[in-house]
Amino acid sequence: MATVIIILVKGLILAVILLSVFGVMTLTERKVLGRFQFRPGPNRVGPGGSLQFVADGLKLLLKEEIIPNGADRFVYLLAPVISLVAALFAFAVIPWGPPVHLFGQTVPMEIGGPNVGILFLFAITSLGVYGLILGGWSSHNKYSLLGGLRSSAQIISYELAMGLSVTGVLIAAGSADLNNIVSAQTNLWFIVPQILGFVIYVICMVAETNRAPFDLPEAENELVAGYHTEYSGMKWAMFMMAEYVNMVTVASLATTLFLGGWHGPWLPPEIWFVIKVALFMFFFIWLRATLPRLRYDRLMAFGWKVLLPVALLNTLATAVWVAVAR
Amino acid sequence: MLSSVVFWLAAALAIAGAGGVLLARNPVHSALSLVVNLASLGVLFLLLHAEFLAVVEILVYAGAVMVLFLFVVTLLMAGTKAPKDEHRLRLAYQFLLAVLFGLILLVLVAHVMLGADWISNLAGPNAGSFGTIAAFGKALFTQYLLPFELTAVVLLVAVIGVIVLGREHGANR
Amino acid sequence: MPISYYLILSALLFALGTVGVLIRRNPLQMFMSVELMWNAVNLSFVAFARQYLNMAGHVFVFLVITVAAAEVAIGLAIIVLVFRNREHADVDELSVMKG
Numbered sequence: 001m002a003t004v005i006i007i008l009v010k011g012l013i014l015a016v017i018l019l020s021v022f023g024v025m026t027l028t029e030r031k032v033l034g035r036f037q038f039r040p041g042p043n044r045v046g047p048g049g050s051l052q053f054v055a056d057g058l059k060l061l062l063k064e065e066i067i068p069n070g071a072d073r074f075v076y077l078l079a080p081v082i083s084l085v086a087a088l089f090a091f092a093v094i095p096w097g098p099p100v101h102l103f104g105q106t107v108p109m110e111i112g113g114p115n116v117g118i119l120f121l122f123a124i125t126s127l128g129v130y131g132l133i134l135g136g137w138s139s140h141n142k143y144s145l146l147g148g149l150r151s152s153a154q155i156i157s158y159e160l161a162m163g164l165s166v167t168g169v170l171i172a173a174g175s176a177d178l179n180n181i182v183s184a185q186t187n188l189w190f191i192v193p194q195i196l197g198f199v200i201y202v203i204c205m206v207a208e209t210n211r212a213p214f215d216l217p218e219a220e221n222e223l224v225a226g227y228h229t230e231y232s233g234m235k236w237a238m239f240m241m242a243e244y245v246n247m248v249t250v251a252s253l254a255t256t257l258f259l260g261g262w263h264g265p266w267l268p269p270e271i272w273f274v275i276k277v278a279l280f281m282f283f284f285i286w287l288r289a290t291l292p293r294l295r296y297d298r299l300m301a302f303g304w305k306v307l308l309p310v311a312l313l314n315t316l317a318t319a320v321w322v323a324v325a326r
Numbered sequence: 327m328l329s330s331v332v333f334w335l336a337a338a339l340a341i342a343g344a345g346g347v348l349l350a351r352n353p354v355h356s357a358l359s360l361v362v363n364l365a366s367l368g369v370l371f372l373l374l375h376a377e378f379l380a381v382v383e384i385l386v387y388a389g390a391v392m393v394l395f396l397f398v399v400t401l402l403m404a405g406t407k408a409p410k411d412e413h414r415l416r417l418a419y420q421f422l423l424a425v426l427f428g429l430i431l432l433v434l435v436a437h438v439m440l441g442a443d444w445i446s447n448l449a450g451p452n453a454g455s456f457g458t459i460a461a462f463g464k465a466l467f468t469q470y471l472l473p474f475e476l477t478a479v480v481l482l483v484a485v486i487g488v489i490v491l492g493r494e495h496g497a498n499r
Numbered sequence: 500m501p502i503s504y505y506l507i508l509s510a511l512l513f514a515l516g517t518v519g520v521l522i523r524r525n526p527l528q529m530f531m532s533v534e535l536m537w538n539a540v541n542l543s544f545v546a547f548a549r550q551y552l553n554m555a556g557h558v559f560v561f562l563v564i565t566v567a568a569a570e571v572a573i574g575l576a577i578i579v580l581v582f583r584n585r586e587h588a589d590v591d592e593l594s595v596m597k598g
Binding site for chain 3: 375383395420427483
């Protein structure tokens with residue numbers, strides 16, 4: 001019984017943390033983007049605009065809930081929930097610190113550490129696609145339908161390259177358990193031997209989370225946005241929360257796989273983990289401020305004809321290297 | 327205790343999902359019910375200590391195969407209507423027959439599965455590495471290497487087949 | 500949980516899949532019912548593997564899933580080809596040999 005309670009408490013804490021990160025990130029993103037573009041960014045609500053995300057949240061809560069005519073009501077309401085739940089659930093296996101000793105028990109930081117760890121994470125994130133495709137379909141709008149298919153095709157395509165780029169790390173660490181992968185990086189972070197895998201992973205993680213320059217679902221000016229065109233209020237906010245939580249998840253996974261997880265000198269391990277994830281989050285904003293959006297055919301060609309073969313080669317090279325080294 | 331609660335929940339969801347596939351009028355709802363069914367099968371696999379297979383079931387079936395189904399249902403079936411309702415009566419009579427045959431099949435299969443004397447109702451204690459990725463990989467890449475290589479050929483054939491099927495249509499236009 | 504519970508569940512799901520193939524006339528829903536049958540069989544494989552603590556059952560399920568994925572790709576391509584230019588997605592309409 002005690003284990004069940006511990007898991008529930010950890011889940012609750014993690015969900016609260018992730019959702020508050022969403023609030024803070026929206027503000028940070030707008031502020032930093034403002035700096036990039038030589039403007040102050042939001043500065044009216046609270047000191048220096050610091051309460052802007054509270055105002056945004058209130059606005060979204062108080063908006064009228066609209067369900068389009070002819071929409072499939074049940075699926076329409078279900079789609080954002082699927083997106084958000086999949087995003088939150090995926091974080092459960094990320095070890096964001098060494099186990100702590102509490103009330104005479106050793107409590108690992110992650111909610112569950114199955115020995116298929118990373119595969120579990122990929123399985124859950126692959127369920128997030130349903131949110132997009134169902135949201136697009138149930139809106140009863142051809143732009144939404146096409147947008148939903150467009151972004152789900154993008155996510156499925158880049159998922160392949162992402163999975164293959166991670167395979168190199170799995171071979172090098174000799175385990176799929178995220179805790180073992182972290183402890184395999186005590187001396188040398190995998191970013192050094194697996195630099196190619198790291199580059200592919202970073203490109204794929206940006207595409208997976210629908211962020212610039214791969215943010216076709218948000219191309220409201222040329223493509224009439226996408227799966228969430230017909231969504232408003234809290235339902236739209238849930239899609240956005242899912243996007244930001246996914247960003248945190250892929251950034252945490254990148255940290256765990258390539259940057260040594262919570263390893264680091266002097267500071268407490270949890271702080272190290274947060275610092276590394278924050279670096280990735282800044283990188284996301286930086287990309288958005290710098291790069292123009294890709295055209296859809298180029299995006300697909302890049303994923304299938306460049307990333308996938310290179311990732312495959314990287315896997316092969318790592319396998320040969322490990323086999324020879326042993 | 328806990329595991330039997332999980333078993334009954336997952337079993338109920340699996341049956342409900344299967345029923346949804348059969349009864350939903352809209353193919354999208356059928357597909358969603360099938361996803362529920364697959365997810366609860368994943369949970370059952372976990373209860374049977376098949377960790378790797380549970381994840382593969384979700385990753386491949388729910389994450390890829392069913393998304394393919396949804397693609398076809400939502401995009402290519404958007405123009406086609408549901409089957410006509412004019413044979414309603416014939417369908418009702420088909421329905422009764424189908425349920426009857428289904429029941430007979432259920433009794434037969436259950437009888438064969440449970441009647442055989444090689445069934446013992448006690449699952450032995452779990453051996454350390456059973457069901458882990460390591461044990462699975464060892465079995466797949468040593469004892470069952472040939473079938474594994476053959477599935478690669480099957481997949482290749484499928485890929486080529488789909489390309490040919492897709493292309494022929496374009497050439498005829 | 501005794502293994503026989505899993506086996507009964509598997510038989511039930513298999514029978515439901517069969518009924519689905521028999522009563523549905525939308526080709527996609529028939530196809531989904533076939534998937535239901537594949538997975539019912541997978542469940543019994545995993546249950547037997549657990550009973551005998553033998554990984555062969557797991558390997559077999561893995562192969563089944565792979566073949567099922569290939570089958571879905573081909574099957575969906577055929578369904579799309581056949582029903583693309585038809586008004587109703589109904590297998591009963593496929594009674595003539597003309598395309």
